[in-house]
Amino acid sequence: MEHPFDRIIVALDPPIGAPKKIYERVAREACSRGSHVKVGIPYLLEYGIQGIAGLSKICKGPQMVVADFKMADIGFVMRSVASRLAGMVDAIIAHAFVGIEGGLRELKELLDASHVKLVLVVSMSHKGSQEVMDKCLDRLIGVARELEPWGVVAPATRPESLLRVRRELEGVAILSPGVGLQGGQPGDAICLGADYEIIGRAVTRAKDPGRALDVIANQISEKCLQGLKPGKNPAI
């Protein structure tokens, strides 16, 4: 049976005061199995940019460190952030809704030159995503189609959005949050065509994060990766 660890991205979002070594241990458990990690502003606030640099030493080679600040600013500011992170992270997540001119294009050019992957959020896992973002999904997909990022974010919690993104953005990796405490089941998103499932608290707050990852990987494998060979999914 294939163990799809490389389809799992562990979201490292520490609560206030959580010791760094706990989250570095989770990163070690994840990346030693072939999974990836993702950090956001909570990690940066807690451990500083040195904390992110530390992760890049734990997760090397094909294992990605994803900077998920969900950037949504003008090009000047996003370039400034990205140029600080280049060399420490493998991918950076920004919001498609910011638009291209004076925004995402400037970011994309810098990331391309730095060999860092761009990932654009086109839909989110929480209910509020339906209030504005999902109603503008055609435009958000349009931004992604024009800019050609390496990947997009679309949630496991609303299959119809995920299916539409999969259908309309061929060859683009899909990263799916919402698995675990947000309600999605492991494998839900990958069965629908996502390439990576983003799992946070179900791993980071487990008594034994490594064991939790093993269980989740098994669930994904049993649910929808039977017989799937690495590289069979065209988006990877």
Add this chain to the structure above:
Amino acid sequence: MEHPFDRIIVALDPPIGAPKKIYERVAREACSRGSHVKVGIPYLLEYGIQGIAGLSKICKGPQMVVADFKMADIGFVMRSVASRLAGMVDAIIAHAFVGIEGGLRELKELLDASHVKLVLVVSMSHKGSQEVMDKCLDRLIGVARELEPWGVVAPATRPESLLRVRRELEGVAILSPGVGLQGGQPGDAICLGADYEIIGRAVTRAKDPGRALDVIANQISEKCLQGLKPGKNPAI
């Protein structure tokens, strides 16, 4: 002549490697005149959370420190960030685009309890804002109307958006970026009904930031604050 320093928010966005003392000096020049400061991810990457805490000692009393991470995440993550910043900053900027349920409502509740102002971005200063955001402006204004934040962000660079936001969101403070190197002239936004103009590089990269601020304050005053008494603007 009134000197409208309290209508100016100085955006502190340091380039890589810029000494902290330079930006703290700018903050001192700004807040000693009655202006406010705003920091984003670049400041956090460069100087850490201690750097932001340092600003809260320089800018006290009515002078605001605004955390402009342009947050656009699920409620769980935004609450985590906000609870880390509460006590250090006076206002936090998030994107209306994220929606309320499971998103901005959770943030708003935490900020209300912490006596930190919420500011929602409804439009941006760069051209790309017209690609998606401005086309969804009615929905973004709707989110702001329902959530009742202290303030919103709307740009000086597109008067029609600013005028519409002013008309539709009574009693809400408007913070306007885009003045200075982004093309807007000092006073442009306040003349149209904004409450604060956000000015970055035109001050921070001036040879004498204090003098640059004096000149800008004069320009605003001459342009559209003649005879305006403090508090006359209903949004403040």
